[in-house]
Amino acid sequence: MTFDIKQAAADAKAATTAIANLSQGKRKALLVSIAQGLRDSTSDILAANAKDLAEAKKSGLSDAMIDRLALDTAAVNSISDAVIEIANQDEVLGSISNIKPLPSGIQVGKMRIPLGVVAMIYESRPNVTIDAAALCLKAGNAVILRGGKEAQHSNKALAKVLHSALEAAQLPVGVATVIPVPDREVMAQMLELSDSIDLVIPRGGEGLIQYVSQNSKIPVIQHFKGVCHMYIDADADLVKALPILENGKTQRTGVCNALETLLIHSDIAQQSLPLIDQLFADKSVRVHACDKSLPLLTKSDAVAATEQDWDAEYLALEIAVKVVDDFDDAVSHIQTYGSGHTEVIVTEHLQNAQRFMREVNSSVIMLNASSRFSDGGQLGLGAEIGISTSKLHAYGPMGAEQLTTEKFLVYGDGEIRA
Numbered sequence: 233m234t235f236d237i238k239q240a241a242a243d244a245k246a247a248t249t250a251i252a253n254l255s256q257g258k259r260k261a262l263l264v265s266i267a268q269g270l271r272d273s274t275s276d277i278l279a280a281n282a283k284d285l286a287e288a289k290k291s292g293l294s295d296a297m298i299d300r301l302a303l304d305t306a307a308v309n310s311i312s313d314a315v316i317e318i319a320n321q322d323e324v325l326g327s328i329s330n331i332k333p334l335p336s337g338i339q340v341g342k343m344r345i346p347l348g349v350v351a352m353i354y355e356s357r358p359n360v361t362i363d364a365a366a367l368c369l370k371a372g373n374a375v376i377l378r379g380g381k382e383a384q385h386s387n388k389a390l391a392k393v394l395h396s397a398l399e400a401a402q403l404p405v406g407v408a409t410v411i412p413v414p415d416r417e418v419m420a421q422m423l424e425l426s427d428s429i430d431l432v433i434p435r436g437g438e439g440l441i442q443y444v445s446q447n448s449k450i451p452v453i454q455h456f457k458g459v460c461h462m463y464i465d466a467d468a469d470l471v472k473a474l475p476i477l478e479n480g481k482t483q484r485t486g487v488c489n490a491l492e493t494l495l496i497h498s499d500i501a502q503q504s505l506p507l508i509d510q511l512f513a514d515k516s517v518r519v520h521a522c523d524k525s526l527p528l529l530t531k532s533d534a535v536a537a538t539e540q541d542w543d544a545e546y547l548a549l550e551i552a553v554k555v556v557d558d559f560d561d562a563v564s565h566i567q568t569y570g571s572g573h574t575e576v577i578v579t580e581h582l583q584n585a586q587r588f589m590r591e592v593n594s595s596v597i598m599l600n601a602s603s604r605f606s607d608g609g610q611l612g613l614g615a616e617i618g619i620s621t622s623k624l625h626a627y628g629p630m631g632a633e634q635l636t637t638e639k640f641l642v643y644g645d646g647e648i649r650a
Contacts, residue, residue: 235413237421241428243406244349244374251407252346252372256323262401263319263366269393270312270362277308280389281358288382296486296547300356301383311359315366318614324633325372328641336650339643344636346372348430351422352617353378353444355436358386363615365394365408371635374407376429378422380436381414388412423448433630435618453626455618457545458488458573460603463562463588465579466499472600473504473578474511480576480603482515486547488619489574489606493542493552495562496525501555505529508553517549524555542569559584563591570594572621574606595621595628
């Protein structure tokens with residue numbers, strides 16, 4: 233089928249007024265309608281997803297990508313619950329903050345407003361279709377969703393839910409557009425439409441992020457790979473460290489908040505590595521180990537690490553392990569090889585914890601907690617449109633507030649500039 237992306241973008245631009253000016257009550261009702269529509273359409277969504285899974289397996293899609301693609305009833309219910317949570321959050325639009333009087337007599341504040349039209353380009357994950365749409369609607373934006381070809385059937389089924397809710401609310405369907413074709417040419421054309429689209433957010437593999445960043449004429453917020461580190465400090469409590477490591481690496485491997493590199497202070501290496509070795513052996517984790525850690529990893533599947541392992545995103549039961557000389561060495565390694573996503577420190581040393589949180593510049597820093605909490609839903613955002621590894625204009629998990637901007641409000645009573 234043919235698809236006119238230029239017209240779709242123009243329709244989205246025209247629809248921004250309707251969604252931006254929707255009352256708080258009607259906005260909440262729209263989101264609740266989407267959530268209920270998901271539950272009512274579960275069988276259709278799962279049937280479409282089954283087609284995608286069958287085609288993905290036939291085409292040899294990686295296990296990590298299939299894991300991201302797969303839906304079941306529990307997953308659909310979870311997506312629906314996230315939409316309800318977003319609906320119940322405080323309204324972000326129109327909020328006024330930081331009003332202060334100035335010597336000239338005027339008062340100055342700021343008001344939260346929508347960005348306009350947000351284009352989301354992503355791979356595999358059909359849940360992103362709803363998460364991104366719900367967050368954009370909560371923030372008063374129109375949204376254009378371009379999922380990967382591997383999720384086309386699922387995304388079309390989800391688009392029906394979105395459009396049914398919009399039509400029931402007497403809103404233009406241009407508020408939420410799901411591009412129904414996988415043509416790369418459509419994406420290339422979309423990246424040219426700076427007159428209609430205000431922001432592009434790519435979320436996926438390294439190739440996708442680089443392509444969008446290099447070819448877009450529209451501002452881009454990158455949601456890059458997650459090379460997430462865990463650092464076990466000399467003053468770590470291993471009773472805490474081992475479950476945090478197990479959860480971060482093995483609970484779900486094909487996600488961006490899974491651990492990819494483990495750093496261990498040399499003072500605690502002899503004590504901790506045999507325990508870590510047994511954990512990795514029990515969980516069938518393949519280890520890429522530095523020369524100091526390799527001799528202590530006798531039970532697990534361990535091989536010598538190469539330079540490429542330090543910035544690898546395995547998305548599998550694999551991890552890089554390095555013994556570092558001290559705290560500074562750990563921070564230096566993260567600053568050199570990290571992707572700006574999520575880092576974990578396990579320590580009982582308050583000063584080291586504070587230094588790590590201050591000196592490591594990734595978007596999410598965890599103290600004595602699993603990297604798997606680096607998720608919009610887990611951090612109180614309801615859901616996320618992604619985890620930004622760009623520092624402008626948002627950093628870390630992006631919820632509704634991060635999909636708005638601010639305008640200045642100036643209150644006067646006849647003042648003129650001297």
